Amino acid sequence: MTTKVFTLSSPDxxxxHxxxxxxxxxxxxxxxxxxxPELNWANAPAGTKSFAVTVFDPDAPTCSGFWHWLVTDIPLDAxxxxxxxxxxxxxxxxxxxTNDYGSKNFGGACPPEGHGMxxxxxTVWALPEETLPADNGASAAVVGFMLNAMALGKATLTATYAR
Structure with missing residues (x-):
């Protein structure tokens, strides 16, 4: 029996790269x-009831990386x-x-000039509930914690950027 792998892809x-x-x-x-960018996923794990999408820069010159986008409660049919x-x-x-720019929308790449790549x-997250059990005002760290604690699976696509 072949198990299908949960995948994330993008034409953008x-x-x-x-x-x-x-x-x-x-x-x-x-x-x-x-x-x-356009994001597409396939082969969600059994039991999935919703999805979440996050964008995170682990190379940001902070003590905790930089959150660029956090979306949850994406319907199962998406x-x-x-x-x-x-x-x-x-x-x-x-x-x-709210991302680390202070917005609830997507915040694109903006590494400090000369900081390197x-x-x-x-990341798309497959979740066992239709609604993430986090308050609307939850911090990115709390959302990240909840996603890691609940996820049935996740798929990540890592792109790069430098200035």
Whole structure:
């Protein structure tokens, strides 16, 4: 018996490759278009009732990385998010949490100039509940904790960026 692997793919970003300027933030000294890439997933684990998507930079010069996007309660029938969905055009019922830019929308890449290559981990999480049990005002760290504690599976696509 072959087990299908939970996967995440995108026509806009590729594993280990440099992201386009379209996905760069439009603030903090950056002048990109701040467009979230199209994301597609397949083969969710049995028992999945909803999905979440996060974008995290573990290379940010902080003590805790940098959260760029946190979306939960994505309906089970969703198989992805459209390009640009991070500007507020998510499927009905989704919840967004405040990222480290202070916004609930997608916040693109904006590593400090000369800081070297940063990794941007786009992750889809398969969850056993329709709603993540976190308050709407929960911090990114709490959302990340809840996702790690509950996930039936996850798939990550890591793109890179530098300035």
């Amino acid at each position: 970003i590729k594993e280990g 440099f992201m386009a300027k379209d996905h760069e933030f439009d603030g903090f000294g950056c002048d990109g278009k701040n467009i979230s 198989t992805g998010l459209a390009r640009g969905a991070g500007k507020g055009s998510l499927p009905p019922g989704c919840r967004s949490f 940063h990794r941007y981990q786009f």
